[in-house]
Amino acid sequence: MSTKEICAVLRQLQKGGVDTVTLLGGEPTLRKDFTDIVSAAEQLGLYVSVNSNLIDFRSLYAVCQNAALKNIVVSLDGIEAQSHDKMRGKGSFAKTMNNLRALTRHKRYLDGDLTVDMTFVLTAANRPETPKLAAFAAEHGFRTINFKTLQYNDRAEKNKDTLAITGRDLLDALVEFYVGCLMREGSRFNMYIPPALGEYLAQATGTPCETITDEACGGTSVYSYVDLLGNNFPCPAMSFEENENINVSRRIDRLNLAINSFEDVHKTSVFKGFDTSIKRGHRKSFLAPCNTCVFLETCSPCTNEIIRGSKSGAVAECLAVQQAGNDRAPGITSRIFRRNPDDQPSPT
């Protein structure tokens, strides 16, 4: 999209009632018009959050004084040079940490007007670091840790054999991270905890655990996704930048926010169909181990793998509970995963 088209999209979002936009990449700060985009958002009264690798900090630093910028999310693939650089290239970790230090000395950060969060995707490369994450976040000024397991989009799918961790190893990593955060006062974290994992964590750690149920899929009720062409989707998994098996690879006029109102796009069959699908939950029956789980009726797991075109998918955390949960939480497997997969309504 051109600068003009992005500004048109921002106007539609603001008119549609959106109050915060998150600029994602790739690396959004590398756009030559990045500062213009943040200024345009400010003029519309929108708040801005930016996801960045903080490798080249110049344009982001330039907008740090802009009151519209409220939050920066730093992507870290490891909290040590060895693990982070393995994914991002030699020297990346040092650059990111140097720029993070500059960012956390900025007046707006010190005044509490600009927050900095961290996104950490758990892989085999950074697995040993999970117990240290909470301390690292506190030491380096991160407000919240967004802790994620691997989603198998095309890039991760290609490296699945070397990056994925499963079974008992995955459960141990989740427990180590979770306990590390609970033990550290003031620690804030976002972690996907579907009910089966919640029960496992509660039993394995002896600590009550809040779980996500029908709010697990944010979808259209929480956010709206605009792709690099200006198409507006209810889910990022529908966009061409997240797929090779693309659902949409070109500009679709009826979905495009550069030329339509937010309200009109949300009336299209794409949004209506998505909302109906979430309500009916029919995609869930393709996911393992959801199709055997007692929480299936109430839980709303992310079905992005199915949306991307896979015939089946998995919720990695719950699959690990099914495979290895009994080790630390005796009896959990037969208590939670006892449905007969053949009892599922046939998906349409």
Ligand code: SF4
């Ligand atoms: S297995 Fe599926 S339905 Fe059961 S708790 Fe996990 S995500 Fe929810």
